[in-house]
Amino acid sequence: MPFIPHTPDETAAMLAVIGTASIENLFDEIPANLKVDGLPGVPAGLSEPAITRLMVERARRNVSSLCFLGAGAYEHHIPAAVWEIATRGEFYSAYTPYQAEASQGTLQLIYEYQSMLAGLTGLDVSNASLYDGATAFAEACLMAVRAARQSRSRRVLVPRFLNPVWRKVARSLLAGQNVELVELAASGGRTDLSALAAHEGEDYAALCISLPNFLGGLEAVDELTDWAHARGMLVIAACNPTALALLKPPGEWGSKGADIACGEGQPLGIPLSSGGPYFGFITCRQALVRQMPGRIVGGTLDVEGRPGFTLTLQAREQHIRRSKATSNICTNQGLMVTAATIYLSLLGSEGLRRVAAESHANTRALVSALTSIGGVSAPYSPYFHETVLTLPRPVAPVLQKLATAGILGGFDLSADYPELGHAVLVCATELRTAPDIEAYRQALANVLGVAVAA
Amino acid sequence: MPFIPHTPDETAAMLAVIGTASIENLFDEIPANLKVDGLPGVPAGLSEPAITRLMVERARRNVSSLCFLGAGAYEHHIPAAVWEIATRGEFYSAYTPYQAEASQGTLQLIYEYQSMLAGLTGLDVSNASLYDGATAFAEACLMAVRAARQSRSRRVLVPRFLNPVWRKVARSLLAGQNVELVELAASGGRTDLSALAAHEGEDYAALCISLPNFLGGLEAVDELTDWAHARGMLVIAACNPTALALLKPPGEWGSKGADIACGEGQPLGIPLSSGGPYFGFITCRQALVRQMPGRIVGGTLDVEGRPGFTLTLQAREQHIRRSKATSNICTNQGLMVTAATIYLSLLGSEGLRRVAAESHANTRALVSALTSIGGVSAPYSPYFHETVLTLPRPVAPVLQKLATAGILGGFDLSADYPELGHAVLVCATELRTAPDIEAYRQALANVLGVAVAA
């Protein structure tokens, strides 16, 4: 009887206390016509050894390749201590810290997390997480629409090279509230400043700026921020958090800084994990904090005057405000935040800078290795740790052949951005070595049928 | 600077407090001619990602086979909870519980372990572990020689089918103290009772009885125990702890029960782990407790009368008794005991019985599958969960071919027991399935060149 401690004697004694003869009787309020006797579609239970065997066998059926793919999820080294600590039962099996006095561990950790993310983005406050980067972006748009005092519009300007899946997710999430994303045209791998003119005089709640953008490109953050602010828009920064160890943080963009920053937290110690769980982060200027979605932890004092932490500003949330809440989010991605906080503590600012710099250096090395192959070129710069290569032929079959050779060669951009031609998005994090890069070069040359030096 | 927290400023300030200019100076008492500048044979340090890569690559170079090999180490299922809890920092990174008040977790756990092992073996008391089964056996011999009141001999009678490596280890460890192992002859896969006559009238400190013996065979434990006791010898039981869930425990052997039990704790939740760490257990009758080697935990009360635990009977040990100690053991196998205690708690007596019964049933199935192959026979019974097969040809090349087919086919007995012929020791724990057994049967038939039904 997995996970149920009752002995037959205990069950009998408990039923006697209740005053009924069987467990079945306890379900006597369910109308008879609704009751089922069993679950025909569910197989019999497995023992732990049997499920272990099954899961191990299926894990073996997954093939893992040498990864040069990013496109929103990045293979960074995760120090062993991160998950050995994050999966401690006291973090792993606790609920949202509703009883603050019995949850100071989680609460202090979230407070530290909020401080780190606010610091990384150069803004004042952070929440305790959202589901992932894509939903964080959508929530940022909703927040901006609520917060934009100078605008009555429900439209947000987004760059063409914002992560295309995030844009899809945002469309799913924003449709109900009629919030609309309007695309800003691009050229040369980034937002085209001259295209701004076309939006002059229109009312937008916010402008989103992505750094790096989906192509790895560095947008003209200062110019864009100032342009938007000058027109009464808020500025939403969508950032890779690793990049912010090296790149100018949203809070310092332009003359006043971005108003909201959001992004995918996965690079901060979260395993790639076949797709999730990751976490979304969102930070903002102090003035916007009451529009923030999700949990927020604050410091306070106890009755003896000792410092402690508690969930705060709950009047924004669904359990208090119900249909008027800033968001419907309740459960967030707490354990991922635990891991990220440990990760950031282990690395420190210096360590995170190093990861960013090494990843960037490796991607540069990759670019120079692959563009040494005839017909391969890297059209866009500057970029950060991920960029576009154009190939002499359609990308999909090339990636497929590389996969057979054990190389995950990048993200095929042709469906989302046909205007880029045979374009593939590549990335080499700090985990890629010179031999790895050389292996890619050889394999690509092979696939393209070009001879290169060994 | 891995694992060293000092900033340059702190180092300088600390040196100033000490009143010296450099760390080098702190070594000024080492004669100059003894000092070295560096360690030429040691390569430069690796980053965590680099050592991860190295260890993962080398782990891949190990091949793991379908295991039908026991011979003293058994592949049982280990519930996931065992090691997730055992590696918690508070267990993992604590020292021997010298400061009892700051070590009640470890102490209570050891007390529970002692209770479990005493219960499993049917004896009164247990220590907190020895290094492994082999050294536990050697310590049991030393203990018996010290404790045997009616004997002045330093000789212990051991059955021919006691684990041959244990006998080797015991010889290494006992040689210095001139304790001698005298072999009892065997026939039919177990100790030959009629061979006892040859030892009649000789003085031995103890008789060792192994259950099951190295061949998996069940010795005549009652007759042997009574024979030895009648002649003033102590009885040392050498047991597989899993077997004791099903088989009569040493404390109930013969009319008075064995005096000391020892064995290899690995089957109790310890991974095979390429050879270790495992742990040795030793239990005994209450009267012998002052001859016990190693740590022992006892219950007591604190100044407020609350129950608590502490190391006790330390006057037996090296740190108090020095050259007169019962053993030189200091560090034992604490973390393995932690795992074993969690394992035994998760299984309970019913669960351990099931593991034993399923392992035995699988070995019976294996025997019947393999002896369906012409020329293969199973000469000895009764056995428990491991037994001997005789093959029509020398064993070593057969095992080698099986290994190529991914099957670890058993232990070649011909070097240790040439009288058994082409004999291989096989075992199928609860983890082996019917398809596994069939795979072995097909592979063996193949290797032997015998046709069998698919």
Next chain:
Amino acid sequence: MREPLIFEQSRPGRRAPTHAPAVAAATDDLPAAFIRQTTAPLPEVSELQVVRHFTRLSQLNFSIDTHFYPLGSCTMKYNPRAANKLAMLPGYLDRHPLEPEGHSQGVLENLHDLQELLKAITGMSGVSLTPMAGAQGEFAGVAMIRAYHVSRGDTARTQIIVPDAAHGTNPATATMCGCDVVEIPTGPDGDVDVEALRQVVGPQTAGIMLTNPSTLGVFERQIGEIAAVVHGAGGLLYYDGANLNAILGRALPAAMGFDVVHINLHKTFSTPHGGGGPGSGVVAVTSRLEPFLPIPIVGQRNGGYAWLAESDRPQSIGRLSGFMGNAGILLRAYVYMRLLGAEGMRRVSGFATLNANYLMTLLAEAGFCVAYPRRRASHEFIISLKDIARETGVTAMDFAKALLDRGFHAPTTYFPLLVPECLLIEPTESEARQELDAFAQAMIDIRDLAIRDAAEVKRAPLTTPVRRLDDVRAAKQLDLTWQSRDPARHGHT
């Protein structure tokens, strides 16, 4: 002893890189305008300091692994360690979500199996695993309901009906989906007021969101009638599966008349709560909503498993996550479901219900006021401390804090909102009778102490790392991040 903030333990230079390539050289291709000039204010601490700090912090928490945690509506049952271990096998963990399908057959098969299991336990015909928590499942459900109506040209259906006892995510979700919320009252025995429902349905009705058993801990007996009323008015029924633990293997939401259900895998299927998440709010639907399911979905194609995406599901409400929801949580739930099997699932609901009714009986017999005394408890039940509060001034919150001192996490307090001074108590099936007896005794002890010495109860908690915290101060004097410039600001000295 207070555990200092990790920032307070920081010293610049502690983690000075030894083997780092020059960062400057690595980034000499980046224009200066893009370079960060300030150091990110992350702590500089040693690995030991990090391990020690977070290990100590963890010990300040109550959790299932350390305490009985009868938090109503949250299903704080044992989280099997095997599920964690198996979901973290490198073969699942170390793979990019965009690995080609041919390289992903193992994980896809697990997810596909999970979809099938979820169909079996709900009676539904289609499943999407992508929602990342209950609230996102609700979003998916209401968005599908809306899309369904719109696809039929019925654009006027914008009202979502919710009972007053509903969880806050229900109305909040309706708003997120652009719907208006219509609240209906609960009758005296905890059932929805069907008459009131009849009054509000109409051509503007998109649907109704129900939890069954409801958040009041009782089974909604008139569910058949409710379904008839709503369906009759052209609306659809949404099942908030947060309480599925109560009826697992005993009744199917589809048979009750629901069109869409979300399941909190982090409740019924025992994936960890992780101090706030991640969870999973998978959705299952009847065939008429299938075309609208969020993507990706795992299907079969060319003899293998494949992702079904935009081109396969043109009417889908779209994507809700960057990749594949909380995949690792899905794997944990799958392991747990396979461990249980069909019989184990029925045992879950059976013993969860046994435990709730037993504990309710103990408390009722001890004189506590059960909210719905004429009803069976489902897997949870409510007591109201209104009388005690009136007589002694000791409130539900005081009971909650006093329980902490006795080694129990508190039940859910002040939810649902309609029962005054309430505790919503959910023991779950994985707790032993001894634990329930001890909890009941603690409740009695606190009540007796309240009568004898109310002030003493109001002092609780006394044994926790901090005592009662000033929530008003927290919300007024906002202190949301550590400010290196002024470490004394928050009393962190």
Next chain:
Amino acid sequence: MREPLIFEQSRPGRRAPTHAPAVAAATDDLPAAFIRQTTAPLPEVSELQVVRHFTRLSQLNFSIDTHFYPLGSCTMKYNPRAANKLAMLPGYLDRHPLEPEGHSQGVLENLHDLQELLKAITGMSGVSLTPMAGAQGEFAGVAMIRAYHVSRGDTARTQIIVPDAAHGTNPATATMCGCDVVEIPTGPDGDVDVEALRQVVGPQTAGIMLTNPSTLGVFERQIGEIAAVVHGAGGLLYYDGANLNAILGRALPAAMGFDVVHINLHKTFSTPHGGGGPGSGVVAVTSRLEPFLPIPIVGQRNGGYAWLAESDRPQSIGRLSGFMGNAGILLRAYVYMRLLGAEGMRRVSGFATLNANYLMTLLAEAGFCVAYPRRRASHEFIISLKDIARETGVTAMDFAKALLDRGFHAPTTYFPLLVPECLLIEPTESEARQELDAFAQAMIDIRDLAIRDAAEVKRAPLTTPVRRLDDVRAAKQLDLTWQSRDPARHGHT
């Protein structure tokens, strides 16, 4: 709250097997006389109860991961989590020790590399990894010394010389090896009394066992002379490597004249102490002892790595373990050594020594009596509380307990035996200056309190799960196992 024994939480029938094959049928081939009639008295508890019990128990411990742990002679430095994780990769963990060599090249290569690293740091020419703790390494060493003499026909050499400050395992080991122990005194500055040594050496001398730096926390400056005296008399020198952390990468035992050395990998190389073990006491020897090394050893053969066993090493003292020592511990040490590298190793000894000298200076300046004030501390040092004890009655043990209340594990107390009321303090290199400052302050606070109110210090500890335990009762009224028949016997009611 006391955590009940796991047995007290047991209820027969809790874990009744659901899918078990009939045990009787499975064992119907076994004669009845062999069958156990009594149930083994193991607890019957749920998985949650087990997890909760042992999680709670763990929280009752002090450990490196939670507390500063300056236990002298034990080198309680940070145990890197990477070492644990990498040693537990399935490719190492899930393999039978008797897998053929061809299937074991990965693990063999690691062990071979480790042997080479150990040669490099000791200056020795042969290594065996099999000893499972320091004491077993000592056994191997003394047994090799004996075997060496005997192999030369010199059977009379049966005396082992140890300084009075030696660790208890040294004389105990000599006895295990059938040798007699001759103790020599320590001079006033902590060095061995070389004159006394000269008196005792002779044709009966097998060898001497030394720790350098000694257990007194000072470097043995006359080691050259000692080696000359012992070697001159025909004896060999044994190096107890428990204190190797102090000189790692700064001096080689071989160069000091030692013939054999054991190293506690669980000290210098940071493998976990696990609440008492497992450890590893690898041995390294000069060439003349190589033939006697315990087996197995990893060698190279036919282009691969191979086990060297009896036939390769006919003069070996034999096997000391059933398979390959504590292989998993060896892997952890290997990972740590590779993380450090040559420079990291020197930094280890440098900062361990810096921390010890700094803390010694702080305490000396605060007025504590340092045992060897004219000496440099090695990686550890001794203070004597004799004066305070005389003046206030507060002993070293009282200080130890009072430190627990202040969040520090106590240093080693009353060892070495020759310094009265001593604390042997080893901070290790992995502790930050702030930790040392806080520890020194705690010592000062306790001392001040002892002067003001000795009784208050003697009440300590007050904050631990139990207060001072009655050791005499423990040894007199032996309570070594739980007796189901009489649960009240030990106060466990």
